[in-house]
Amino acid sequence: MISLRFRLAFVVVLFSSVAQAATYQSHQVLDNKLQLQTDEYAVSLSFKSQGAVEVVYQKSGLKQLPSFALVAPELSLVASLNEQPQQLEFATEQLTVRVNKSPFQLSFYRGNELILAEEKGFFAYETMRGFRFKLQDDEKLLGTGQRVVGMDRRGQRLPLYNKASYGYTTEAQQMYFGLPAVMSSEKYLVLFDNSASGFVDLGKTEKEVLQFEAVAGRTAYIVMAAPTYPKLIEEYVTVTGKQPLPPRWALGNFASRFGYRTEAETRAIVDKFAAEDFPLDAVVLDLYWFGPDIQGHMGNLAWDKKAFPNPKGMISDFKAKGVNTVLITEPFVLSTSTRWDEAVQAKALATDLAGKAKTFDFYFGNTGLVDVFSTEGTSWFEGIYNELAEYGVAGWWGDLGEPEVHPSDAIHSIGTADEIHNVYGHRWAELVYQNRLEKQPEQRPMIMMRSGFAGSQRFGMIPWTGDVSRSWDGLKPQVELALQMGLLGLAYTHSDLGGFAGGEVFDKEMYIRWLQYGVFQPVYRPHAQEQIAPEPVLHDKETKDILREYVKLRYRLTPYNYTLAYQNSSTGMPLMRPLFFENEADTSLIANKDSYLWGDAFLVTPVTAAGVKSVPVQLPAGVWLDYWTGKAHQGGKTIEQPTDLTTLPVLVRAGSFVPMVPAVQSLKDYSSRQLELHYYHDQSISQAKGHMYEDDGKSPDSLSKGQYELLTFSAAAKGKSLAFELNRTGLGYTGMPKQRETTLVVHQLAKPATALVNGQALSWVNSAAELVAGSAYFDAKKQQVLLKLNWDQAKARVVLE
Structure with missing residues (x-):
């Protein structure tokens, strides 16, 4: 419950700011929006879901940009309006906004509980605009994107300017994703829908004030509230967009480094994985695919045929082996690249103040930057992706999309660099996502990006944590980074396994530990600078033997992991929680x-x-x-x-169901026809449930069209009896098994006297190797009961007693 001290403080703030606050003049409801006029500005309130309300302040002469965060900015739900002499209440069943008329001030309630209130509220000056809110004494704050500052971020003043953080370790206030959203322990979330350079002050300057400030941009925020954290995340992805299901192969093992220099080298590494009995689903080509060295070639975005003489044949051969090719692309076009003149003539680049293509120097050379906001820039960039797709490329890696260098005087079609900097990667991901869906409507896009904005998840974005130090200190913050991003919808955030930057001597223990952790991470992708091989197949026998079993465990867990992807796409629930x-x-x-x-x-x-x-x-x-x-x-x-x-x-x-399958060399050969269903028993658990999601692994509209199967499992214990029900629901999908040879493995259970499947007694065998449908085995050493049944479309009931 909200503290009495907070309530009193709110009242004090309310009356102490009378002289400086605006005063209500009038209101109307139009298209489900409450439109308010004060003596200083107009304010619009509209509910985007039952638990989320958008607040837009509009001051005369203040430039506004479009919403980038909201999936459907124009959508507004019906809400009730209650007018009283001193206030208005605009409400749904889940969230109420109270509008104090004089002084003008907004406060937000979940039921009768005050969860958030404006302090001064909106402010706007020539070079700064933003909002101020009152914080409670014991409130903890999360969010704001990628930072290494601890989970509770209260007491921090953090920049909102996406920026590369090369070689970071255990402390980093500014990184690739500076998300303008804050989640509170009071179970509200406030999202500032502003793309400009700025700061969020989480009680650093003033202990009891949350302040957002930006140099320009949209003067709008969205408040969301829910009774639980998972429901709060669901509200967030409802209004900012849900992550589409990734292609199933994206959950497999990646071969990746900076970088494979030739076709021969790339073919050799793919063959090496097979020879060493390591599953593999993707190979990632860094910037050497379009040039022989690091500098001078960015922007070519065409195959270097000396190094890669037959890219189409190479990619086709890999595809036949179940290995998908992922290409890096960057938004910078060097003036030395083969496409410079083409990009300039196409008017595809951001301009300078004179209207000419803006050029500037950075590490890779003298360059321009694609204007992904303009029609010309979008069309030109899409043409390149269309060309590359013809080679059979399956995945897209967008690098340096902060953008890494972004001069303030670079002009884009909708504004200056500082106005739209933080949504550059977001818009780039949207461009690629929409282009790929249009050109390849039967294939889920796979888009890996280093930078983005609130709502980038709706474009299928798979982020990573950037150029982390290859050290123990680089490994330490990875859980924090992934968890914080998952709270704000970007649930596929992962790290370069083994670390990326530096490291002149191979630290075997650190490397093994990082790759072990990767099994329980959204994407399994070792990646590093090449002085030490990032691929496990290039290390010593002990390293390979340990990690081979972990990579295979990753593949065995595919049905479990894919179900987590389904949960995320349905509700926003993170994979890492x-x-x-x-x-x-x-x-x-x-x-x-x-x-x-x-x-x-x-x-x-x-x-x-x-x-x-x-x-x-x-x-x-x-x-x-x-x-x-x-x-x-x-x-x-x-x-x-x-x-x-x-x-x-x-x-x-205890009480968990974990579905597994035999490991395969590539998820191209994935099947759940042979299904292991592990149940972890404990006598304290009387009821348990689980489920498993299955579809064809590639169709973009599997969920929307219901073309999937949901397998459900339940367990009920009573006395010495333990009963299971297995059921199958859904419309089904192409390639769905009509029957699954299912091995139920019950952990930590003494040997039962009888085992029944659909009322028929099973025969006991002497070893797991003898198991066939209709039989059971008790492993005394592991205290496991294993039984096998052929599970068809009908419900199956298993009783152990």
């Missing part, structure tokens, strides 16, 4: 940046220091089982979990 989701009343859990939940089942604690023999793990409530040994731990306390170089600290929640 913070521990404070487990006990929302305990705000101390917000600080935990060492452990996280991978879906609902797994509790993961990456090892981030050398020579560690155990790690402290803060257990949520319930019973947790060591994934490797089955040892049970009672939740609600902190334990020391043992670890060695072969075991990443992973626990499984």
